[in-house]
Amino acid sequence: MSVPVSQQARGSDGPRRADDVPRGPFSTWGHMRIRATVAAVSGALALSALAVPAAQAEERPAAGVDRPVAGVDLRSGADVFGARSGDAPAARSRAARPVERPVIKKVVVNGGKDIVVGTTSKKKFTVSVTASSPSGVADAYAFLWRGYIDETDSGLVPVGKAADCKVSADPTTSTCTLTIVADPRSGVLAENSLAGTWNVAVAVLADTGSDDDAVWDESHSRVRVQRYSKLTVNASPEPVKKGRAITVTGKLTRANWETCAYRGYTRQPVKLQFRKKGAASYTTVKTVESSSTGTLRTTVKASADGYWRYSFAGTSTTPAVASGGDYLDVK
Structure with a gap:
């Protein structure tokens, strides 16, 4: 039986109660900005995907995905939605109004098939996110991770800066596609024990001009990454x-x-x-x-x-x- 991420225990101090286990940066607070940075750790690249509350970034740092992930390149290393939206103002307006929370309708990884990786060839696959919001969808983000959200074993992240979003016949709904590459020689899949079930984290930003109008789901769905x-x-x-x-x-x-x-x-x-x-x-x-x-x-x-x-x-x-x-x- 699979255990919900929020209830998994880890460490040498014995089992922890579910309410003692960090739920991770994506579900802890309501509206957030998402920051993805790359840092060098022991000669390898480390993935640090941090979710920071819009008004409390300096007051309450979030626990992040900070285990070394060799070969990961987040390109800009800036705010996923802030800097990725090139036409957006540096400081989005935050008018006194209800938060517009997008709805994630469907997420499809690798066309619904298992991700199978060999020994030399890179495996390229897509993640498509279909979501809706009254003002429309401005952007989406997704990545795969295994382990614990506050201490991951590894992560597979998109290779580009922005998702390719296409508006459907309904202007409130869009399908955004991102591309991920699993390279068996990069170090991201450095251990055979990483084969198995991975979590899919998804974020969607409403087209309101405010970073507050976003939704995160750190374990929206699961997908299998297998050894060829x-x-x-x-x-x-x-x-x-x-x-x-x-x-x-x-x-x-x-x-x-x-x-x-x-x-x-x-x-x-x-x-x-x-x-x-x-x-x-x-x-x-x-x-x-x-x-x-x-x-x-x-x-x-x-x-x-x-x-x-x-x-x-x-x-x-x-x-x-x-x-x-x-x-x-x-x-």
């Missing part, structure tokens, strides 16, 4: 006489982000499947467990010409994968 997997197969000997035993070998591997290489995925159930020549689909023959090095090996009797393959259902940290079919000629 591979699976091979080989059926032999070939050709083979009908009724004779054949050996089907293979190997299940997945990306090791710590070494930037593929390593065997051990002790995992993998299905051996067969598709008879001319058939449209595979049927499962048996389940084989991968070895301590990820290898697969089993024997079956050859009954007909067809294709043999291995199929892995996947886990929360590793996507499903199937090998190609290895054709076996049965005499």
Whole structure:
């Protein structure tokens, strides 16, 4: 069972009560400005995403996302909504009126699919935020984080300064798109333990000219970031006489982000499947467990010409994968 972010405990002093755990900078106060800065920490870039109350920035500093995140570049390092809105005045007016709070309607990360990252190639994906506000939507921001909002293990942030916002037929509603790049060699994914479920933080700014008219949701939704997997197969000997035993070998591997290489995925159930020549689909023959090095090996009797393959259902940290079919000629 997943535990709400606000109730997660951490530290050596034993479990903390839910009301003792910092809820993070995004939900603690009502209207806020969002400040994202980049600082050098031990030779690596550190991500510090701070939310500061508009009128209390100096009086009450917010706890931030301050764990080192190598390779993160927030470009301007200034207020996400203040400096990102180039046509906005430096000091937005704050008239005595009710705060206009935008409504986040939908957030889609990577087209609704898991984010799968290998060992060398950068994985580029988008986050689209659909929101509405009576005055319209001026901007939106989103990033992915894992761990605890006041002490994150890592974060994936947009590569550009501003979201690409498009107004719908309803002028109060817009869909804003941001691009994020997950680079397995940047240090952001420096540990294999980072694979799994990540939180999606989202902010939306109303088009009123005031920084007060914004909404933050530090854990609006969740998305899985997974380690790319591979699976091979080989059926032999070939050709083979009908009724004779054949050996089907293979190997299940997945990306090791710590070494930037593929390593065997051990002790995992993998299905051996067969598709008879001319058939449209595979049927499962048996389940084989991968070895301590990820290898697969089993024997079956050859009954007909067809294709043999291995199929892995996947886990929360590793996507499903199937090998190609290895054709076996049965005499």
